[in-house]
Amino acid sequence: MGFRKDFLWGGATAANQCEGGYNEGGRGLANVDVVPIGEDRFPVIAGKKKMFDFDDEHFYPAKEAIDMYHHWKEDIKLFAEMGFKTYRLSLGWSRIFPQGDETEPNEEGLKFYEDIFKECKKYGIEPLVTITHFDCPMHLVEKYGAWRSRELVGFYENLCNVIFNRYKGLVKYWLTFNEINMILHAPFMGAGLYFEEGDNVEQVKYQAAHHELVASAIATKIAHEVDPENQVGCMLAAGSYYPYTPKPEDVWAGRQDERENYFFIDVQSRGEYPAYALKEMERKGIEVKMEEGDKELLKAHTVDFISFSYYSSRVATTDPELLEQTAGNIFASVKNPYLEASEWGWQIDPLGLRITMNDLYDRYQKPLFIVENGLGAVDTPDENGYVEDDYRIDYLAKHVEAMRDAVDQDGVDLLGYTTWGCIDLVSAGTGEMKKRYGFIYVDRDNQGNGTLKRSKKKSFDWYKKVIATNGEDLSN
Template identity: 85%
Template sequence: MFAFDEEHFYPAQNAIDMYHRYKEDIALFGEMGFKTYRLSIAWSRIFPLGDETEPNEEGLKFYEDLFKECRKYNIEPLVTITHFDCPMHLVEKYGAWRSREMVGFYENLCNVIFNRYKGLVKYWLTFNEINMILHAPFMGAGLYFEEGENKEQVKYQAAHHELLASAIATKIAHEVDPENQVGCMLAAGTNYAYTCKPEDVWAARKADRENFFFIDVQSRGEYPAYALKELEREGIELPIEEGDLELLKEHTVDFISFSYYSSRVQSTDPAINEKTAGNIFASKTHTLLLPMLSPIHQSGLVDVALKASGYNVVCLPADDREAVNVGLKYVNNDACYPAIISIGQLVEALESGEYDLNHVSVMMTQTGGGCRATNYIPLLRKALNDAGFPQVPVVSVSMGNKGVESNPGFKFTLPMLKRVAVAFLYGDLFERVVYRTRPYETEVGMIDALHTKWLKQIEKNVRNGSLTLFNRNMKKIIKEFDEVPLNEVKKTKVGVVGEILVKYSPTANNDIVRLLEAEGAEAVVPDIVGFMNYSLYNQIWKYENMGMSKKSKNLAQFAIRIIEYVEKPMDKALKNSKRFEGISSIHELAEDAGKILSIGNHTGEGWFLTGEMIELLKSDVNNIVCMQPFGCLPNHVVGKGVIKELRRQYPKANIAPIDYDPGVSLVNQLNRIRLMMATANKMLDEEKIVHK
């Protein structure tokens, strides 16, 4: 039940590798002028199983050397005896802290360490965040529950045992060395009343008491009356034995410590009293609706990454023509086609009745500069107001019109960004391997099934955001798709480029990838990470040519280097495969595009659209569908406007510019694509004749 396995990544197995690097770490602490180093003793390093009578000398010697190293730099160790690390043997054999026998094992640990480190350690904490036993019982006390078991009874039973153990530790510490100072430790976070109503004030007081009762016992030596009364109301009995209360009373701690993560509010109104998603104290969830940009990147990837970061995310349907009709009700047809689709999806979802309008938010991204996408968020807010949803918050991810919407409860964190980055890397990988193999599958649905299988297998990796595990899975994915049996036929390759949403969204482009496959072609769609590189590269150009921010330029250069470093193993694996192409550098794309037009074209997809077409042509993908919203003038310039020159430089270029708009005829689009395919197939037949 608790064993490690091959399918999961366990960062704690290596973590920061303090065991081997503590000397250099402590030297850095000394250089920084730190005077205290708070650390924890790993119980299983002293007693590997936890219930032995004799300790592990090697483990004892390690901590002795570590404490001496601290003294060398005049750093005072503040040592936690146990920090969420109950030995697994004690969990499996005794049920961890639900068993009173744990008190004896803990006492044995304390006797050993207090005597061994006398004179080296003066300040001790008995348990890290002792109240976490109520909120994360396995982490806090090694507790797991049987079906039908009274979980609250088990938690408070275990809490009593930990409080007894804390008192015993304090007793031993003072007996071994009267200079010892022993403290307790709380996961703190003050609760405030949401309003001045007496009911809300009382709710906040009760929420605080639930946590404070632990340190009341440890510092005052007795269970507070309010806690005993509440336990009585809940039918919970503390396993108090003879001598327990005296032990608690006589051996209180010397000081109180706490970690303070956040403040909270309490209300008796269930529509208001909602905990923030992602918080370990959370009791409810808030739904966050995302428009669908790219199903192969979002479904099972980006949505999983955001859910793992604490947000109850719903990615809206991939192919939803009704969203266009809804969007047209609230967004003028002259506005950007992607805005009409995205806003239509969100309003349609809110009108569906599937979501609690008091517990739902919508997310929208927008770019900056001269593009009409700069106005997506104001357009969305107007649409929400007009549709009767003014109370729905907008989570805005914006490079323009900053400050238009606040993002209550939504924060970008480093772990979230790592998860999202891994999700997009997988999305780009699947885009390459699935689109390359599906047109040639020997059995209909075979490649989609393989894709679905891998989505399930990598879910844990998306949740933990490990790049090491990504590289491991990435190589396996490439290998399996590289070796899957395919029909040995040659098909026309068709590149798909254009405005980012029209390029990736099946709703916007009438599912062009499947359409091309149905027409007998293989679709080649550039990576979405390339667009991120394009946005970063522009910051460098603006500094070098327009005197813009040097800080932005440096950050952009750093970000591009990070992306290149992260993508390097995937690039190598793709190049070493039989079927797949490597990843093009953004610098190479910019150099090639610069031969056609100015790299100062930053509005819309800018020079990047031209660069993508050149990348395809250089890879012998001569047939290209160049898609843009009908009213997007910048994309017409860098798309349609460069076709003549591209055909001059690349005589085999067969490029079909296709407009997408609510009023454009689907039949007309299909006819133009088929005309392009007819030319492509003719060229393919001529190649076959030449090769014969």
Template identity: 55%
Template sequence: MYKTDFPHSFPKDFLWGGATAANQIEGAFDVDGKKLTTAEVVKKATDRKTFTMSDVTKESIKEAIADPGVDNYPKRRGIDFYHHYEEDIKLFSEMGFKAFRLSLAWARIFPTGLEEKPNEKGLAFYDKVFATCKKYNIEPVVTLSHYEMPLELTLKHNGWADRKVIEHFTRYTKVVFERYRGIVKYWMTFNEINAASAGFIGTGAIDAHLTSKEQLQLRYQAVHHQFIASAIAVKQLHEIDPNATIGCMLARMQTYPATAKPADVRAAQVNDQLNLFFTDVQVRGEYPEFMNRYFKENGVTLEFAPGDVELLKEGVVDYLSFSYYMTTVSAADDKINQTLGNFAIGGPNPYLESSDWGWQIDPVGLRIALNELWDRYRVPLFIVENGLGAVDEIAEDGKIHDDYRIDYLRKHIEQMKLAIGDGVDLMGYTTWGPIDLISASTSEMSKRYGFIYVDQDDDGNGTLNRMPKDSFYWYKKVIASNGEEL
């Protein structure tokens, strides 16, 4: 509808906050009945550019199970949010958080994933977390599956490669939807669901021994099972708690053509389609036509059960959430130099700076992503991850002056505001890592994102004391002014 003006500010009910994942913060991996998850059998990387989440084998899992400690598996210790949740949420409230994105550890509620009844002690922990959020008027935004599942489901079913896991997942989702009816208003199904294309991190399926063609077949079949599980969960929530909403979550891999050559433009278009395929299914409720050719040319044949097509249509999400960290360039020449980041692989952009970890920094790309997603889907958008991983050092005055983080976030928030002026329906922004946590890709601690410093090094040494950084006080002003004071 034509209007004579456009929005100049963030909506009054905008959800400012921060985002975390259970396997990166909770710790207490064997407490109160919880059993191992897929995230807790992945060894820490030997360097900051080694991505270990897809190199899991049957042998490496046996080795991990035989090792009861946390030294080689830092996600087992996290930052001990399990025992610090009250302190941490209080600090979030001091910044003025409107929302706190967290995930549930499936194995804390169903330790093996196979149980018929949930673990009451696991649910009791989240009862306390949500009660603390309510105390400080913070809305929990809850991810049902964030790069982890009960390890037993990998051992018994090879993760999401087996359709039987859908039943186990939807038993879990029904329990938590009923338990937290009226308490949690915002849910998400799978974190960065396109991570399934990277293997074990997203599917929980061991496939390192397979050929690349076999891996592709397994991964897309696994993600089909996730699509069905997501659709069932959407229907469950709408029936159990009609006042709550549920979204999907994509790692947005914004890409540009390396040159104006039509072949490079086409390469960028293909990469874009492969990224948006996942949200096409979850938001539009059907497989997009362009995947027919891709599947045929790559030897992928998906098994659909009777009723799957209808389920996908019936279980479309209410909103689209996504992570945004960087952009890449695409070229028809596959020999172009690669830059890595958040399992995105593409060419480096000579016009952009990079973080210490080689992730290219592109605030304008966020505005582009927001506009493209809004134009394509016309559902509310939610930025649920965005941030800068950096090495933070305590200065001589005993403080952490992270101006580089403030600069990064400021520039991205400026572009968000411009996108809202473009007409984008943006419901919130939760920065990644409001508190320092264990890195998803490398399991290191020195890659810090937080507004709050946690005294712990890569080897787990430290007091675990929490300390606000300069960015803590800056973000507090941003939220208090609803994005006007940057």
């Protein structure tokens, strides 16, 4: 059987990691613009270190990134040459509403994305659009405290009204928030949250999460009203948890970790707060303030499909301090002794993708869409920019095979697959360029040096063949 005939093969990027042009086209400053590379990056991402503007001591990779703002036609042409059926990208909120709280949008920003969508359509590529991908106008951070404020629900609703109407007929597939569960692990990057001394951090995170969940339901409502053809998905940073031992306490630790991960999708897919989450909040003394009509909104406007990123499985134990941790992840887990790891310490587990797909499909019984998967690696190009990235081909082939097994043997309903960073871009976690995922090499280093020239890697033609055969030919 294999994948469905209309399977959506493609690649994924995010505005803040590839677009650049931070002060062009009327765009306002966004939260990720002011996140530097280096030792201060993680404290800023976590909301522990205040950095609301640029200084002379740091390099800020998102300001220019790979300058897709000026290279998008060239890049989309390369995606089309690979045979992409879909291209996942995100909108820069501050490119459309520079401050975030204006009534009227920035026409130049709207036109920029409209031109991109039309270019995609010209090549038969279906845009898959994330409304916000680690992106919040800095004005909303400074004036309102970002998503800790209920007012952001209204500003997001205004954004949705504008984009769903403007891009009707150009965009069918939408995601409301990228990796919504990352608000717990990277709150400034995920939701613009910065914590002052004395803040109840958990209370702030879950209240902000509630605001995002309500906003997501409103977005789903508007999308379906504007165009019944619209399909709206949630987006989760996924990866099943394995107990480190058969000890019941380790099994229970894994169950609790998975529940924390699935909480957001439980609400977005099932339309209500699960009992376990309410009990957990009660134990922690967290009181989420709900306004009149919130419960009804959540219940009435659930998502059409479940999208997720998958890079690795995780391991749970009651004694994590006794065991080696994985490296390089925004939220690390205990190291699995049976798995190899990437250069950044992300453990490689193709079967874990199949397990995760089964977990999600069994739990929600809604179509799945894998919107991020890939291997971050150091690439060494020749004088022409060509990279022999057999390691990337091997990683992706094994993961495509695993997802094919989930479809063929387990009956999982899978809409499509977009590899992360189909063109080299800035890493969200580390801010590095040397951590490369793409089929297309970009001449750019960690400090912003380079020509920005694009060149095809060996994996470019490999993925082209995979798409052409609908995933049947994975040979290198």
